[in-house]
Amino acid sequence: xxxxxxxxxxxxxxxxxxxxxxxxxxxxxxxxxxxxxxxxxxxxxxxxxxxxxxxxxxxxxxxxxxxxxxxxxxxxxxxxxxxxxxxxxxxxxxxxxxxxxxxxxxxxxxxxxxxxxxxxxxxxxxxxxxxxxxxxxxxxxxxxxxxxxxxxxxxxxxxxxxxxxxxxxxxxxxxxxxxxxxxxxxxxxxxxxxxxxxxxxxxxxxxxxxxxxxxxxxxxxxxxxxxxxxxxxxxxxxxxxxxxxxxxxxxxxxxxxxxxxxxxxxxxxxxxxxxxxxxxxxxxxxxxxxxxxxxxxxxxxxxxxxxxxxxxxxxxxxxxxxxxxxxxxxxxxxxxxxxxx
Amino acid sequence: xxxxxxxxxxxxxxxxxxxxxxxxxxxxxxxxxxxxxxxxxxxxxxxxxxxxxxxxxxxxxxxxxxxxxxxxxxxxxxxxxxxxxxxxxxxxxxxxxxxxxxxxxxxxxxxxxxxxxxxxxxxxxxxxxxxxxxxxxxxxxxxxxxxxxxxxxxxxxxxxxxxxxxxxxxxxxxxxxxxxxxxxxxxxxxxxxxxxxxxxxxxxxxxxxxxxxxxxxxxxxxxxxxxxxxxxxxxxxxxxxxxxxxxxxxxxxxxxxxxxxxxxxxxxxxxxxxxxxxxxxxxxxxxxxxxxxxxxxxxxxxxxxxxxxxxxxxxxxxxxxxxxxxxxxxxxxxxxxxxxx
DNA sequence: TACTCCCACTAGAGCGCGCTAGTAGAGCGC
DNA sequence: GCGCTCTACTAGCGCGCTCTAGTGGGAGTA
Numbered sequence: 210x211x212x213x214x215x216x217x218x219x220x221x222x223x224x225x226x227x228x229x230x231x232x233x234x235x236x237x238x239x240x241x242x243x244x245x246x247x248x249x250x251x252x253x254x255x256x257x258x259x260x261x262x263x264x265x266x267x268x269x270x271x272x273x274x275x276x277x278x279x280x281x282x283x284x285x286x287x288x289x290x291x292x293x294x295x296x297x298x299x300x301x302x303x304x305x306x307x308x309x310x311x312x313x314x315x316x317x318x319x320x321x322x323x324x325x326x327x328x329x330x331x332x333x334x335x336x337x338x339x340x341x342x343x344x345x346x347x348x349x350x351x352x353x354x355x356x357x358x359x360x361x362x363x364x365x366x367x368x369x370x371x372x373x374x375x376x377x378x379x380x381x382x383x384x385x386x387x388x389x390x391x392x393x394x395x396x397x398x399x400x401x402x403x404x405x406x407x408x409x410x411x412x413x414x415x416x417x418x419x420x421x422x423x424x425x426x427x428x429x430x431x432x433x434x435x436x437x438x439x440x441x442x443x444x445x446x447x448x449x450x451x452x453x454x455x456x457x458x459x460x461x462x463x464x465x466x467x468x469x470x471x472x473x474x475x476x477x478x479x480x481x482x483x484x485x486x487x488x489x490x491x492x493x494x495x496x497x498x499x500x501x502x503x504x505x506x507x508x509x510x511x512x513x514x515x516x517x518x519x520x521x522x523x524x525x526x527x528x529x530x531x532x533x534x535x536x537x538x539x540x541x542x543x544x545x546x547x548x549x550x
Numbered sequence: 551x552x553x554x555x556x557x558x559x560x561x562x563x564x565x566x567x568x569x570x571x572x573x574x575x576x577x578x579x580x581x582x583x584x585x586x587x588x589x590x591x592x593x594x595x596x597x598x599x600x601x602x603x604x605x606x607x608x609x610x611x612x613x614x615x616x617x618x619x620x621x622x623x624x625x626x627x628x629x630x631x632x633x634x635x636x637x638x639x640x641x642x643x644x645x646x647x648x649x650x651x652x653x654x655x656x657x658x659x660x661x662x663x664x665x666x667x668x669x670x671x672x673x674x675x676x677x678x679x680x681x682x683x684x685x686x687x688x689x690x691x692x693x694x695x696x697x698x699x700x701x702x703x704x705x706x707x708x709x710x711x712x713x714x715x716x717x718x719x720x721x722x723x724x725x726x727x728x729x730x731x732x733x734x735x736x737x738x739x740x741x742x743x744x745x746x747x748x749x750x751x752x753x754x755x756x757x758x759x760x761x762x763x764x765x766x767x768x769x770x771x772x773x774x775x776x777x778x779x780x781x782x783x784x785x786x787x788x789x790x791x792x793x794x795x796x797x798x799x800x801x802x803x804x805x806x807x808x809x810x811x812x813x814x815x816x817x818x819x820x821x822x823x824x825x826x827x828x829x830x831x832x833x834x835x836x837x838x839x840x841x842x843x844x845x846x847x848x849x850x851x852x853x854x855x856x857x858x859x860x861x862x863x864x865x866x867x868x869x870x871x872x873x874x875x876x877x878x879x880x881x882x883x884x885x886x887x888x889x890x891x
Numbered sequence: 892t893a894c895t896c897c898c899a900c901t902a903g904a905g906c907g908c909g910c911t912a913g914t915a916g917a918g919c920g921c
Numbered sequence: 922g923c924g925c926t927c928t929a930c931t932a933g934c935g936c937g938c939t940c941t942a943g944t945g946g947g948a949g950t951a
Binding site for chain 1: 906
């Protein structure tokens with residue numbers, strides 16, 4: 210049990226109780242050479258007894274470096290959750306600590322990043338940042354910065370993302386091969402990767418000679434957006450306009466919303482309409498038939514992000530780098546041949 | 551732009567450039583009396599120019615207290631996201647900083663809490679902790695600890711949760727009033743609140759004279775669990791056992807999984823079967839018809855948790871407290887009268 | 892003038908640690 | 922004996938900040 214004296218024990222306490230100097234305790238706790246095995250064990254035993262726990266604030270102050278990576282994420286994004294899960298182990302492997310800072314209502318990106326910086330993070334890993342390139346560039350001048358999921362060609366920072374274009378192309382080829390011609394895209398608005406996805410969708414439609422069918426419905430990367438689009442399409446059907454035979458959603462969340470709206474109205478997927486998502490987040494496994502989607506490998510992205518940050522920290526002046534990962538179409542149950550085929 | 555000299559500017563730099571002492575800069579940044587308005591502005595201006603940012607590690611070391619609350623959460627729980635969103639503003643209001651530490655695969659609760667402690671958090675707010683009461687009790691001896699969403703009567707720590715029993719009772723009364731008799735409960739396993747929910751379900755069934763229909767399907771608080779149960783019920787129907795007319799899921803995620811499985815099989819909700827969730831997380835608004843569920847007010851819970859932590863920090867030895875919030879049934883589209891009615 | 896009071900400001904001692912420079916002692920070769 | 926190396930350990934400064942105990946000087950009072 211702890212001393213009732215409240216005060217959290219310090220190295221000096223351990224040192225005294227173990228009959229050694231403070232410096233030696235420090236050596237032991239840093240796993241540095243310079244202490245005998247016997248002493249090590251004694252020190253650790255004493256430390257455990259009095260409940261000593263190194264104070265990272267002091268540690269961080271004393272050594273110049275904090276060896277801490279800051280991660281900004283959005284609390285409601287399942288894909289961010291996947292990324293965070295990947296970041297922890299890789300950071301630990303490289304001997305870095307991780308600090309999370311969430312954006313939320315009333316807590317914008319600026320605030321979240323400020324928090325990271327004031328906690329002396331050596332690098333900021335931003336998951337799907339929404340800030341303007343100029344701001345990111347400025348941040349990049351201040352500290353090592355990595356953007357995950359969003360390309361920021363205008364800022365001199367590292368970034369990790371998938372080859373959005375390729376992913377969309379694969380999805381489109383898949384749909385067209387199945388016989389679809391009337392394929393609608395739900396746009397992701399300002400969401401990371403949206404611009405590239407939209408562009409690739411347009412290109413694919415043209416390449417397949419389907420310009421006349423091209424249609425982009427405005428939206429964003431939320432379930433609500435999918436529901437809205439679903440309701441829109443259903444309402445249009447009421448008025449005589451047939452449903453498209455396939456929808457390429459902005460991401461999985463959007464696809465899920467769409468599926469809800471459609472299934473609810475008795476539309477059968479994929480018999481009546483095919484739906485393709487993007488991300489391959491946990492969501493996509495939810496349905497028994499599974500969501501056809503484009504996989505972004507969260508773990509790999511996380512590893513790249515951490516490695517970029519660490520390498521830049523240890524190497525000072527590299528040029529900004531960009532990791533472009535290969536996306537991969539994962540065909541599951543929500544895509545099939547169109548009704549007529 | 552920053553000095554190319556790399557070094558992050560310190561108070562001393564600001565002091566020198568502004569022609570004042572370090573102490574005065576400190577006063578200005580702490581918004582303490584003792585500096586003229588004029589000087590304040592000059593100091594802040596200089597600080598901004600050279601990009602000074604207080605170093606919270608040093609600050610934290612220097613003043614005895616860190617004024618930081620640590621929050622342990624699970625990265626994939628939407629309800630935790632809601633809670634985190636509520637914690638930030640309340641903590642800020644009370645002048646506390648927030649540090650997040652996620653549990654994830656390969657990063658258990660112990661590790662997550664260790665991280666918080668070594669960062670000198672003064673309190674640990676645990677969202678849906680899974681640890682044994684004895685462990686929580688031990689933690690509570692070490693540091694101010696609040697358990698959110700889970701009662702821990704055996705540990706001397708504060709806790710915030712809803713009156714699970716009341717919530718379930720409301721839901722059950724609602725279903726019975728609608729005419730349901732054959733109501734199945736999907737259990738939440740070791741999830742927070744599960745035991746109380748299960749118990750309340752049993753009690754309600756008995757109270758309504760439905761013991762013979764009582765059925766608890768084992769599960770947990772994930773979508774997968776809902777899907778499994780859905781498939782199970784559907785398979786049973788194949789073998790001649792009729793579907794229950796209503797299902798009380800362990801939480802919203804589970805309810806969503808169940809809905810997926812059922813809807814997919816052509817079962818209409820609520821015509822063929824009613825489904826009730828628990829939490830009223832973001833998920834419940836997803837479907838156009840909305841999920842009938844029991845609301846736990848995340849914002850209120852978050853506020854209580856923060857306040858408990860802070861009050862205990864500022865008051866030393868209070869007795870462990872327990873906030874039991876009133877749950878509230880939110881009737882939306884997934885519940886209705888059973889088929890025969 | 893001499894006194895007090897207050898305001899704006901400063902000096903300097905830590906906070907708990909990391910780290911460099913150093914020491915004491917043992918072992919070894921010659 | 923001497924010098925050398927190696928291991929096991931210690932002294933003490935400094936990281937960037939907070940905070941207590943001051944200092945100096947101008948206004949107010951008698």
